[in-house]
Amino acid sequence: MEQVKKIHNRVAARLLDHVRNRTTDQAEGLMRVSSASYTDPELWQREMEVIFKRLPILAALSAEISQPGHYKTLDLLDTPILLTRLRDGSVRAMLNVCGHRGMKLAEGKGKCDKFACPYHAWLYGNDGNLLRIAGEDSYGEVEKASFKLKQLPVYERGGMIFVVLTAGLEVDFEGFLGGMIEDIEALGFADWHYCGNREIHGANWKVAYDGYLEGYHFAAAHPETIHARTFSNLAAYDNYGPHQLIGFAQKAMEEKLGQVPPDELHLHENNGYDFIRTLFPNVSIFVAPEITQIAQLIPGPGVGENRTVLHFIQRQAPQSEEERQANEQMMDWLRGVVDSEDYQLGLKVQEGLESGAFEYITFGRNEPGNQLFHRTLDHYLSEDAAQRLVAELGSKDAAKAGAHSEGDRLVVAKG
Template identity: 55%
Template sequence: MGYHDTIGDEAAKMLEFVENGTTDCADGTMDVPASAYTDTAYFAREMSEIFLKLPLLAALTAEMPNPGDYKAMDLMGKPILITRRTDGSVTAMYNVCSHRGMILKPEGHGNAKRFSCPYHAWTFANDGKLIGVAEPRKFGEICKENYNLTPLPCVEAGGIIWVSLDPDADMDIGKHLGGMLDDLEAYELDKWHYCGSRRIYGANWKIAYDGYLEGYHFAAAHPETIHPRTFSNIMSFTAFGPHLRVGYPQVRIKEALGALPRETWGEHENEGYDFVRTIFPNVSIFFAPEITQVAQLIPGPTPDKNMTNLIFIRRNGPKDAEDAQAIEGMMDWLRDVVDVEDYGVGLQVQKGMESGARNFVTFGRNERGNQFFHKYVDYFVSDDPGKAPPIL
């Protein structure tokens, strides 16, 4: 079965849910301790066993498509520098001068063949090799190879640049993503145009992530933005390891799919149905017809906080000044929806968790994606090496 055949079957399943007034359900409800969102020891385990070990999205190919392009960023409190070398390959390293620990480049994008430290002017090639020491005769003799920038495991796949903060990480990205890599590659994201980014701040990273995994809240939390387009509390779920493709039927799904031959339904995403793709542990991708939003959740520095980068891409760049202005407006609108209607709620949830009013929260049968996600978090932080991974 081909990719579009699979998508077509998922669209058909969403249509059936709409017609029957049902949704994709788990076998029962599931309780999660409130401490999972507040406890510092549990948070530390999440950081050490998940975020400091697994491959993480660091950049999109579209953000730095040309030789010499770079992106400087903070990833899990670590200053990271990602570069594209002259041969087109990518490199990741700590954005830290090997002389006295100075940050080399401020956060942002640029293009440079070399990086000069703003403190003492040591110079590095864009692959991290030390190529120049200021006034070397006075400084003293050193072996330059010992002072290259500290590298990090890095691979580019599916239009995304993946980095691990574990120097010994297994960067078999096909193994990590499974079928989700096929899903990403179907979109040929490496050919898309980078529009810009926005940043928002919210509660515990799992509270933020929970919102991407269910549409149960659409009617109550998004009455004027999402709910007019999309049914509330009707979802479908497909898992690839810990990653999910979550389907959301539009209110016009019957009309839209009814006008198309059944064998073509899988070729018409956004025409009657949408998907949110979540990549464990901290990425959500929403391919919308106007623009695509990639949400990158950065936990911490304490359990009650996260910083989220919203990265926006489109198949093509702006056609003219008016189109460019419309893109800016769309990015602002999507930022505001997530910030006010989702993260605003999340901050209140965090306050409720910390109050001690309840020892646990409950995910319903209809919140199947959330149940699956929390089981995977527990799987990764577990001390049991024989524990089997969750099954959707």
């Protein structure tokens, strides 16, 4: 926790300095990325196999299945998943597929400790064990254990539940999330209230994710919303390997925090500055005073598409119907902003990229978060790294072979 405070103080202090000097964090130079990176279906498939199916991917927030017996179903990259909370409080992640004829076992979310297959009524416990075969005397003798639901590696920490979409592939979760999960854990999400979610659809997942990594577009794309309170093209960055902490200064930052001692700046998130926390490869977290938004980007079904689930949580449940309605309105408003002012622009970006007008796009020195993101992608997709992931990721030291263990820090300067 002390390390988290130091990082927050450092980023906030740099933001304050940028406000005074009208500067921003900068990378060492420009970076070009091939336009085909956003349009090539073969590359997209490689990203799915090497990154999304072999790293811990957010599947749910703990608050969604907070009590024993709670369950949630979802599809990630055409993988049907069933998440359950067991009596001992632990979480199971399983393929949501009946061992008999491949029927999806459950739908939606709710509370129950047994699941009856809707096709032939085979009965499973919420731990995945087959409990009963309907008409077993006529079906024939089988070993029930062989029909147990296929288990997926699952990790829960900081109020978030992650799965690995490759069965049997245990990873070094702590090594991968590193200090970022400690940062998130300090927020106390595990005890927060789940308000609901909204969905939006957009362009290639990297087109969408690029937008979460910079504030360079605030003035042009968000003139009456974000830019009304937050500077455009003024940000400070830190990173825990591939995961990023991005600070954006509010226009009142100097007035509010100009006299605050440097070692107390970490106490003032949302009161002078805001943080975006990103989890590689596809999560962005914005903690706001009114409500917290956690964006979960799900690639596909094709290279030029993504489905984003915006999860919303608060420190406590609404205490009245009026508060609940206010939450609904806030969730609708935030969805509208992200959809109309980000994702609709992203779809036009996708059209431009697919036109072939330019062979490359260019990230400026003032977009260091995007540069780190694309360097990390390049690392994972490199032949050597991909082979190492396949061969070693199951070992406890394997994640340390990734880009996030190489001490990759953003190079920043006043510009």
